[in-house]
Amino acid sequence: MSDRPGEGTVPTTRRETRFRWEFRRATRVMVDARWPLFAVIFLLAASIAAAFGPVLSPLDPNRQNLVLRLAGPMAPGPDGAVFWLGSDALGRDVLSRLLYGARVSLLVGFAAITVGGSIGIVAGLLSGYFGGWVDDLIMRLADIQLAFPFILLAIMFLVVLGSGVWNLILVLGVGQWVTYARIVRADTLSLREKEFVEAARALGDSTASIIFRTILPNILAPLTVIASFNVASVILSEAALSFLGLGVPPSVPTWGSMLAESRDTLIANKWWLAVFPGVAIMLTVLSFNILGDWLRDFLDPRLRERT
């Protein structure tokens, strides 16, 4: 615990000092490494686009303007506006649709790992703590799920359930639980026999309390690394499913469905319809991957082997 001299403020609690110190270390390492900083800046910008899309976007993303269809980037739009990134086959503004598209990608990405992470963490804790048939059951379920190429499973359920943001989140989320469950299980197995867990048991803590208040806080850190990579892969899956027409309803612009629509005008070389949504997906996914890499090195270089 560092109570370093010359910091100016008097720390009130150990936890706060520790937190501040870690935070300083994090920012310093991040600025030094440079790329993670860019990743964070890009993700902040994307989050702002997602949150304030309606305010930021120059035009209504669903407003059609057949006279001004397939206008190139920087072309004049309706009412003195400019199609900064061009317009699509129905004359809708690509930039506005891109900004709205950030919503679905980020919302689905975060919500899906929240769903998958919660299921996976609980399953992993139970599996690791109780062992025996509970462990067998959960791990066989995991095996069965891993026996399916994930995208096929998602296709099958989404075709039946129908498209929609919640179905997408559910399917993508359930698709992720195994990753978390396996890691949490392994960590729980090793923590179960540690002295501080023994101590909690000896003090008469309830099983639930031991699992969720003694063990859980000690395994959360590595999970943030997994989560960061996971958001990246969920966003890729969401884009692929949207591309296949299994995402959200057509009235909601998404990066994947914009790319699907771009295929019709590809031969006519309307490149801006295909380039910009793809760049948006790539930069978002890249940012999460870079962030995951950085988090892993920051938290524990030994984690390298496991991701």
Added chain:
Amino acid sequence: MGSYVVRRLLQSVVVVIGVTLVTFLALQAGGDPTYLFVSERASLEEIEATRQALGFDRPLHVQYLSFVGDLARGDFGQSLSYRQPAMEIVLEALPATIELTLFSMVIALLLAIPLGILAAINRGTAWDGSIMTFSMLGQSIPNFWMGIMMILFFGLYLRVFPISGHVPFLAPMMAGDFGTALSNLPRTIFHLILPGIAVGTYSLARNTRLIRSSLLEVLEQDYVRTARSKGLPERRVLIHHALRNAWLPVVTIIGLEFGFLLGGVVVVETVFSYPGIGRLLFAAINQRDIPLVQAGVVLLAGIFILLNLVVDLVYVRLDPRMKLAGGRG
């Protein structure tokens, strides 16, 4: 080793049962599945007739058992849009999909091995840096977008590669027509290049990282240090001591890789209008042709399970430690 094989086989049986259960439940997930098989304008009598014809009025466990029975015979029912048995249509598209998957696997593995080794032995240099940057990018580009970009650049701008279509190789091969198959081969490969790269890039990037880190780990082991201090040339240390042990993680991923690539193939086929199961599934999804979707998904999952089983069994042979430990964890 024998007991491991038996256990592994039993495990596969459990997984297959699980897969049939999941497939069956997927159909029920949206409520009464009858509505998936009738048009929106169907009358109540029509709906009732369809329900009875397809057996959805029976209790669930009876439905499941008859579903498994049909599955065992490869019977997924009639495709709603083709009016042909769904399995027949899917099987017809299978060779093209396998060609693409194998081709992208070749790209993903054959390129990854030299790149990974190159990065590992030049750790910290510009080589390592650029290979790792490439690998980071490769894992961030959606495969279908990569396909679209390659169509724009190589297909429409440079005009060097075909942007769609497929020349069959496996299909005439299996029909026993080797002459046609061989004369087709160059054109088959030519048509596979763009979609193959699109599908394979993600795996290539991931495998490169994996091989690099696996090799780096091995290079830090004591026996490598011993080999070096004996004065063996670096090349010999690398090939005879390090690489031999860096193989195992690579074999492990091959099986999983195939399933992963299949997922990519499904999406990328659509981009290149490539006549495989993926494009078929895409059309089936848009027409809500449930039997066809199920047949395609189950067939691909079946191939994946079988392949994983084979890989696991091969793995036991490769790694003597497995005979004692009795499982891949």
